[in-house]
Amino acid sequence: xxxxxxxxxxEGYGVCAEVAPDLLHLDxxxxxxxxxxxxxxxQTETAASAARVCPVAALSLRDAG
Amino acid sequence: xxxxxxxPHSDVDLFSDxxxxxxxxxxxxxxxxxxxxxxxxxxxxxxxxxxxxxRAADGDWQxxxxxxxxxxxxxxxxxxxGSILGSDPPWHDKLRAVLMAQLSPRSIRxxxxxxxxxxxxxxxxxxERGRFDAVPDLATVLPxxxxxxxxxLPESGRGNMIRWADAMFTIFGPLNDRTRAGVQIIxxxxxxxxxxxxxxxxxxxxxxxxxxxxxxxxxxxxxCVKLLATxxxxxxxxxINAISNAVALFAEHPDQWDAVRADxxxxxxxxxxxxxYESPVLAFARRVTRDVVIDGVEVPGGDQVVLLFGxxxxxxxxxxxxxxxxxxxxxxxxxxxGYGIHTCAGQALARIEGxxxxxxxxxxxxxxxxxxxxxxxxxxxxxxxxxxxxIET
Ligand code: HEM
Ligand code: SF4
Numbered sequence: 001x002x003x004x005x006x007x008x009x010x011e012g013y014g015v016c017a018e019v020a021p022d023l024l025h026l027d028x029x030x031x032x033x034x035x036x037x038x039x040x041x042x043q044t045e046t047a048a049s050a051a052r053v054c055p056v057a058a059l060s061l062r063d064a065g
Numbered sequence: 066x067x068x069x070x071x072x073p074h075s076d077v078d079l080f081s082d083x084x085x086x087x088x089x090x091x092x093x094x095x096x097x098x099x100x101x102x103x104x105x106x107x108x109x110x111x112x113x114x115x116x117x118x119x120r121a122a123d124g125d126w127q128x129x130x131x132x133x134x135x136x137x138x139x140x141x142x143x144x145x146x147g148s149i150l151g152s153d154p155p156w157h158d159k160l161r162a163v164l165m166a167q168l169s170p171r172s173i174r175x176x177x178x179x180x181x182x183x184x185x186x187x188x189x190x191x192x193e194r195g196r197f198d199a200v201p202d203l204a205t206v207l208p209x210x211x212x213x214x215x216x217x218l219p220e221s222g223r224g225n226m227i228r229w230a231d232a233m234f235t236i237f238g239p240l241n242d243r244t245r246a247g248v249q250i251i252x253x254x255x256x257x258x259x260x261x262x263x264x265x266x267x268x269x270x271x272x273x274x275x276x277x278x279x280x281x282x283x284x285x286x287x288x289c290v291k292l293l294a295t296x297x298x299x300x301x302x303x304x305i306n307a308i309s310n311a312v313a314l315f316a317e318h319p320d321q322w323d324a325v326r327a328d329x330x331x332x333x334x335x336x337x338x339x340x341x342y343e344s345p346v347l348a349f350a351r352r353v354t355r356d357v358v359i360d361g362v363e364v365p366g367g368d369q370v371v372l373l374f375g376x377x378x379x380x381x382x383x384x385x386x387x388x389x390x391x392x393x394x395x396x397x398x399x400x401x402x403g404y405g406i407h408t409c410a411g412q413a414l415a416r417i418e419g420x421x422x423x424x425x426x427x428x429x430x431x432x433x434x435x436x437x438x439x440x441x442x443x444x445x446x447x448x449x450x451x452x453x454x455x456i457e458t
Pocket of ligand 1: 349410
């Protein structure tokens with residue numbers, strides 16, 4: 001699985017990065033960066049939590065490939 | 066899915082003094098009755114009581130519309146037509162883009178140092194006094210200063226702004242005495258705001274920027290004033306109440322204050338927990354655009370639902386032991402800023418202010434000893450009128 005960011009929606013709150021600091025971070029300009037391309041099953045679970053907490057529902061998971 | 070023959074309903078008046086003074090036991094009873102409970106006291110209005118359903122409704126604007134529907138009376142809903150809070154996409158998104166250009170975490174970061182310094186100065190002066198009222202002397206000062214400075218408003222409105230912002234929120238309730246009194250006050254604010262021209266707002270300020278982009282966005286003067294009103298009022302009562310609630314909670318839970326003092330890294334989590342535990346905005350409404358089934362109950366199209374953020378935040382189905390105040394819980398998914406397209410546009414600023422105050426207090430104050438708090442009653446915002454404090458440093 002991969003994390004997909006809807007850039008039009010993302011307002012840069014970084015709540016997702018708080019929940020999944022190993023997978024996501026905000027760069028110096030406050031842009032969200034996805035740090036891991038292909039997620040292990042365990043990471044997928046963390047990524048799903050990150051997607052759930054995003055206040056504007058900008059994150060989703062999609063199949064890799 | 067089976068449809069219950071008689072939907073759960075209740076004759077409780079959620080906007081009565083009695084319930085506003087202590088809403089949580091009533092919310093708990095409503096949550097037990099169902100996720101959607103019809104309110105007999107109002108016309109075609111349901112309470113959404115549980116976390117999952119409130120969040121789902123907030124995340125589905127096509128079904129749960131804000132268009133002339135966020136308040137529980139016709140006066141406010143007519144007033145809200147075309148406002149950011151009271152409209153759906155695409156108009157909503159256009160207004161939101163204008164505000165977010167100023168309020169997004171990316172844009173607002175640059176004021177962090179300014180807010181931190183203002184918080185330090187404020188708390189220093191209170192520490193010197195030793196005893197003060199946490200509402201007018203502490204909680205009100207920072208948001209009022211920050212909002213006036215950022216928006217670039219002339220000082221002439223400052224003395225009235227708290228009263229105006231309070232009225233702006235209370236009129237979201239049903240047409241009770243509080244709403245009627247608020248409706249009398251609102252024109253004063255619009256009269257003042259209406260006199261403001263672009264030149265009256267500090268160059269480079271958020272308020273000025275509204276007028277700067279008005280041309281390209283096709284906003285007339287009236288729409289600029291409306292956006293200005295949103296800016297000013299949305300960030301006032303809410304943040305003030307969050308700060309006074311924080312002081313009250315930490316006075317009541319000294320062990321939790323010790324934990325924050327021992328580990329300042331807990332401040333963001335603690336602020337989230339303050340917001341979850343005492344949601345500054347108790348409720349906003351939506352109107353369902355078609356018949357929907359909520360937890361087995363059919364809510365007919367055209368009815369309104371009240372999203373009880375304050376109840377969802379205490380939903381035992383979502384938060385274990387929800388009535389315990391625990392600064393380590395870090396409930397990042399609380400409902401106090403709403404969710405979805407209308408999620409609080411000012412939450413980055415609210416966090417900067419909340420974190421700055423908690424940091425400044427925790428660095429200087431060991432204990433809060435509070436006298437009898439006096440609650441301020443407002444139809445949708447929960448906060449205090451007065452909270453006498455004596456501090457130990
Ligand atoms: C602790 C402080 C605050 C709380 C608890 C709070 C709460 C809320 C809530 C519950 C909503 C509606 C969300 C929904 O319906 O899903 C909202 C919307 C909004 N808030 Fe805040 N707010 C706070 C501070 C601020 C500040 C400081 C500002 C700006 C100066 C602000 C500006 C707004 C605006 C513009 C909206 C409308 C957004 C839209 O409809 O798209 N708020 N807020
Ligand atoms: S929580 Fe949502 S809005 Fe915030 S940075 Fe993550 S994806 Fe963007």
